[in-house]
Amino acid sequence: MGKKKDSSLEIQEGGKTKPKPMLCGTNYPMSIAFIVVNEFCERFSYYGMKAVLTLYFIHYLHWDKDLSTAVYHAFSSLCYFTPVLGALIADSWLGKFKTIIYLSIVYVIGHVVKSVGAIPDVGDATAHIVLSMVGLVFIAFGTGGIKPCVSAFGGDQFDEEYIDERRKFFSIFYMAINAGSVLSTVITPILRGDVQCFGGDCYALAFGVPAALMMIALVVFIAGSGLYKKSPPQGNILLDVCKCIGFAIRNRWRSSKYDPKREHWLDWAEEKYSKRLINEIKMVLRVLVLYIPLPMFWALFDQQGSRWTLQATRMNMDFGSFVLKPDQMQMLNALLILVFTPIFDMGLYPLIKLCRINFTPLKKMGTGMIFAALAFVAATVVEMNVTKTVVEPPGEMQSLLQVLNLADSEVQVSIPGSGLFPDPITSYEDPWEYQKLQLNGANQSHTVTVNYKGSTSQCPLLFTERKAYSLILYNQNSKVECRLVQDHIEKSENGDAFLRFVNTRQDDLNITVGGKNFEVPGGYGISPNKSVERGQYTDVKCLEGTKEYSINLGLLDFGASYTVILKGGPEEIVFHTMEDVHANNVHIAWQIPQYVLLTAGEVMFSITGLEFSYSQAPANMKSVLQAGWLLTVAFGNVIVLIVAEGAGLEQWVEFLLFAGLLVGVSIIFSIMASFYTYVDPDQLDKMFRDDNKDKDDLKNKTENAYLNIDTECRTTKITVPADKRTNLTSWYWKTEQPQEGDRPTVFSGEQKLLKHSQSEQR
Numbered sequence: 001m002g003k004k005k006d007s008s009l010e011i012q013e014g015g016k017t018k019p020k021p022m023l024c025g026t027n028y029p030m031s032i033a034f035i036v037v038n039e040f041c042e043r044f045s046y047y048g049m050k051a052v053l054t055l056y057f058i059h060y061l062h063w064d065k066d067l068s069t070a071v072y073h074a075f076s077s078l079c080y081f082t083p084v085l086g087a088l089i090a091d092s093w094l095g096k097f098k099t100i101i102y103l104s105i106v107y108v109i110g111h112v113v114k115s116v117g118a119i120p121d122v123g124d125a126t127a128h129i130v131l132s133m134v135g136l137v138f139i140a141f142g143t144g145g146i147k148p149c150v151s152a153f154g155g156d157q158f159d160e161e162y163i164d165e166r167r168k169f170f171s172i173f174y175m176a177i178n179a180g181s182v183l184s185t186v187i188t189p190i191l192r193g194d195v196q197c198f199g200g201d202c203y204a205l206a207f208g209v210p211a212a213l214m215m216i217a218l219v220v221f222i223a224g225s226g227l228y229k230k231s232p233p234q235g236n237i238l239l240d241v242c243k244c245i246g247f248a249i250r251n252r253w254r255s256s257k258y259d260p261k262r263e264h265w266l267d268w269a270e271e272k273y274s275k276r277l278i279n280e281i282k283m284v285l286r287v288l289v290l291y292i293p294l295p296m297f298w299a300l301f302d303q304q305g306s307r308w309t310l311q312a313t314r315m316n317m318d319f320g321s322f323v324l325k326p327d328q329m330q331m332l333n334a335l336l337i338l339v340f341t342p343i344f345d346m347g348l349y350p351l352i353k354l355c356r357i358n359f360t361p362l363k364k365m366g367t368g369m370i371f372a373a374l375a376f377v378a379a380t381v382v383e384m385n386v387t388k389t390v391v392e393p394p395g396e397m398q399s400l401l402q403v404l405n406l407a408d409s410e411v412q413v414s415i416p417g418s419g420l421f422p423d424p425i426t427s428y429e430d431p432w433e434y435q436k437l438q439l440n441g442a443n444q445s446h447t448v449t450v451n452y453k454g455s456t457s458q459c460p461l462l463f464t465e466r467k468a469y470s471l472i473l474y475n476q477n478s479k480v481e482c483r484l485v486q487d488h489i490e491k492s493e494n495g496d497a498f499l500r501f502v503n504t505r506q507d508d509l510n511i512t513v514g515g516k517n518f519e520v521p522g523g524y525g526i527s528p529n530k531s532v533e534r535g536q537y538t539d540v541k542c543l544e545g546t547k548e549y550s551i552n553l554g555l556l557d558f559g560a561s562y563t564v565i566l567k568g569g570p571e572e573i574v575f576h577t578m579e580d581v582h583a584n585n586v587h588i589a590w591q592i593p594q595y596v597l598l599t600a601g602e603v604m605f606s607i608t609g610l611e612f613s614y615s616q617a618p619a620n621m622k623s624v625l626q627a628g629w630l631l632t633v634a635f636g637n638v639i640v641l642i643v644a645e646g647a648g649l650e651q652w653v654e655f656l657l658f659a660g661l662l663v664g665v666s667i668i669f670s671i672m673a674s675f676y677t678y679v680d681p682d683q684l685d686k687m688f689r690d691d692n693k694d695k696d697d698l699k700n701k702t703e704n705a706y707l708n709i710d711t712e713c714r715t716t717k718i719t720v721p722a723d724k725r726t727n728l729t730s731w732y733w734k735t736e737q738p739q740e741g742d743r744p745t746v747f748s749g750e751q752k753l754l755k756h757s758q759s760e761q762r
Contacts, residue, residue: 021227027165032172034224035154040176041217042104042150045111045210046143048184050076051327052192052206054306055313058493060118060203061129069306069644075136076302077637080630082144084238087623089145091236096153097228100146104218107142110135111211118203148626157229178334184210185331193325193494201494238624241281244273280618283679287616288628290362290672296665297605298636299643300372300658301598304330306640307651308379308591313493314386315588316558323534326495329591336599344603361612362673368605369666375597376659382590383652389559389582391434391489393466397441400434400468400489404578406504406524406565407475412451428565430578434489439465452480470563470580472502474524481524488529488561489581496531497556498581503527504567510543513553520566534558542566542573549573557583618681 021030053075057068090099116122117131151173158166192206248269255268262268266278266285312326352359394400405411405425413421420435437446448459450473459482463469468487473480488498503509503520511518514532537553551573556562560583568574613625647654 027162028169029157029227029229031157031224031227031229032154032169034220034227035150035157036172036176038217038221039150039173040180041213041220042107042143042146043177043180044184045107045214045217046139046184047181048188048210048213049111049114049139049207050305051185051188051330052203054309055192055327055493056118056132056203056206059201061125061132065310066644066648069310070641072306073302073637073640073644075140076305077634077641078137078140079144079147080634080637082141083147083630084627085141086145087148087238087627088236090149091233091623092239093233095230095233096149096156097225097230100149100153100221101218103142103145104214104221106138107146108211108214108218110138110140110142111207111214113138115204115207115211118207120198120200147630148623153228156231175338178338181334182331184213185334186328189325189327192327236623237621238627240277241284241621241624244269244277244281247272248278280621283681284617284621284624286676286679287613287625290669290676291628291632293665293669293672294609294632295636295639296662297369297372297601298633299639300376300636300662301602302633302637303640303658304333304595304598306644307655308594310493311379311383311386311651312588312591313495314390314491314559314584315382315586315591316584317495317588318534318558319589324588326493326588329588329595332592332595333599333602336596337602340599340603341607344600360678361608361615362670362676364604364608365612366666366670366673368601368603368608369662369669371597371601371604373659373662373666375594375601376655376662378594378597379591380652380655380659382586382594383655385586385590386584387650387652389585390491391468391581393489394436394468395466397439397465399437399439399463399465400487401437401463401471402431402434402469402487402580403471403473404431404502404563404565405429405473406502407452407473407480409453409475411473411480413471413473414449414451415446416449418446428576428578431580434468437463439463441465448482450480450482455479457482472524472526474504483524483526485526487580491559491581491584492531495534495558495584497534497559497583498529498561499532499556500529500563501527502563502565504565505544505573507544509566512541513537513556529561532556544573551575553577559584616679616681 022028023030023033054068054072057063057071058065063071086099086103089103090096094102112135113131114135117128117135120128122128122131151170154169154173155166158169188206188209191209192201192203195202195205197205245266248266251268251271252265262270264282266282269278309327309330312329315326317324317326349359391400401420403411403413403421403425405427408427410424410426412424415421415437418437420437442465443462445460445462448461448471450457450459452473452475455478457480459471461471461482461484468489470485470487472483472485474483475481492498499513499516499518501509501511501518501520503522503525506522508522508525509518509520511520511527514535514537516530516532518527518530520527534557536555540551540553542549542551549572553564553575554577559581560579561581563578563580565576565578566573567576610629613629614622617625643649643654643657647657649657
């Protein structure tokens with residue numbers, strides 16, 4: 001075997017070349033260090049920003065869950081449509097290096113605009129929305145535009161003989177992507193939740209740090225400029241493919257019924273395009289047809305950052321020594337990818353092969369779809385248990401009602417025509433759940449009858465549809481008084497608890513809980529509901545005039561809503577806590593099975609799918625398949641957008657719907673795959689190489705014929721009419737039979753060959 005060259009890679013400078021420096025005496029060019037660091041920082045910026053995006057929409061822009069999910073997936077979809085544009089710019093106009101530079105600048109601008117939009121003091125709510133959307137569009141064009149360029153640019157740094165080094169580079173490159181993803185999905189949620197700025201969660205910082213990382217990525221990439229091997233734009237094969245297909249369609253449409261039939265509709269492009277290109281496109285189209293069902297997989301996969309994150313907000317995130325944030329759970333996918341990939345490649349697949357099971361790439365992809373569907377079945381089971389602690393909002397012409405009996409004896413409550421509260425309610429009894437009260441319109445007055453110690457009180461109350469209420473009963477002057485207050489029944493999307501106080505004492509109270517201040521009027525005054533961070537509150541300060549009291553509220557748990565009744569004498573405050581909305585009692589660890597199943601599906605579907613696509617296409621068509629693959633991700637996000645905004649289903653039903661759809665799609669895909677015949681693109685090279693060899697032989701024969709003509713003319717006297725001497729060849733074709741005495745014997749037997757040669761020249 002020949003020895004590898006020490007420095008075959010060269011830098012072009014002013015028409016001169018010089019050897020490229022290598023990393024520590026290896027065959028790795030120094031330039032790839034800058035590319036790997038750039039990719040790590042860029043992925044950190046992208047995934048870090050995206051990790052907190054859904055909660056940003058809900059808490060900062062105050063959008064509902066469905067709109068937040070729809071915009072999240074619209075952004076994700078745009079991020080996978082724009083790579084096609086980036087590839088066209090790089091291959092047809094600017095080249096990879098300049099494309100990465102210019103679009104990275106757009107990327108940085110998007111991050112900065114997005115961060116500014118998260119500063120409360122900058123403009124009003126409309127300005128925040130506009131800045132956020134403009135920033136996201138810029139980010140989508142930036143990240144999508146450089147996506148097809150960076151890895152390919154890294155591969156360009158290697159000469160063809162360094163195949164092993166290039167393969168290892170792509171492994172390192174992939175590790176950098178996952179490392180950036182893991183770290184960012186851990187760090188940015190901490191910056192969002194643990195750092196307080198502008199009186200709340202610090203989204204400006206959570207977006208600002210990814211912006212800084214993208215700036216670093218750009219600076220690092222530019223710093224390596226003098227080391228890069230930069231290839232000029234060589235044209236985009238995707239454009240050639242589109243033009244060829246368009247020409248074939250137009251040509252077929254314009255053809256008449258008298259034209260000879262052609263084996264394939266693409267053969268109608270033979271008048272303009274080479275047979276090799278047409279055959280390559282045929283091979284690619286066979287693979288692209290198999291891509292049609294694939295968007296459904298991505299529709300499920302990309303919900304990790306939207307629906308699954310929202311599910312996590314309604315779960316118990318306490319792991320004892322630390323508390324996980326709902327948007328940090330996404331890091332599990334990147335971690336599991338790093339674990340599962342070698343396990344599948346070096347363990348599971350060889351084991352299946354030992355069992356003599358023909359586990360083809362298409363079968364792996366179909367199995368991956370089933371695993372993803374099972375992940376959503378698991379998510380459905382989790383969601384059904386999570387919703388048990390969620391208060392179902394009242395519907396049209398409905399209200400919710402609970403009774404808080406603060407009197408010193410049990411009471412009997414009755415509402416005419418409702419049948420609610422048939423049993424007596426004991427003093428300070430904690431209601432288990434809200435009761436649905438039917439109304440005869442959007443608003444309705446009800447006269448509530450309360451029996452207390454043999455006396456009856458009538459309470460006329462007005463109820464409004466879609467609202468939840470607490471009816472607070474307390475005794476005063478030997479009779480019961482009624483007070484109807486509106487309740488907050490929605491759980492916090494970041495795991496906070498809601499808290500309010502009822503002050504049965506005569507004097508006003510000022511209470512501070514976790515930095516939140518509650519002003520509670522005396523005489524059964526009620527404070528507004530406020531969210532406080534989940535935690536133990538053992539020393540809560542209560543000020544009553546000049547007196548200071550301390551109470552131990554204990555644990556205010558994830559997602560719960562509490563009503564704390566304050567009573568007692570002048571020397572102490574006694575409190576009683578009621579749980580209006582139950583705390584999240586399903587632990588977030590129950591999401592692990594769905595992440596495991598989905599990641600296993602991703603390994604079998606995504607990695608295998610790319611491998612299959614690349615093995616079934618000619619070398620110069622791989623970029624076309626890459627564009628097609630990215631578009632399946634984009635359309636998958638469009639599916640989620642449509643379902644989130646249009647279906648209006650309960651969340652567990654929506655999860656089950658997606659699982660069922662993917663099972664159906666996997667069946668269709670399996671049927672399509674069963675008709676697919678695996679091909680070897682190298683056979684195409686061999687076929688056209690033989691074709692070219694025949695043409696070369698033909699060309700050589702033609703040249704030899706002309707050589708013989710020249711030799712014969714030099715050695716033999718040929719009689720040629722005077723008017724034909726300017727063109728020997730044309731004279732010969734006009735003289736079909738050699739005339740006696742002219743001796744053009746050199747042409748005998750070469751007539752067809754020369755005719756073919758002339759046709760080739762034309």
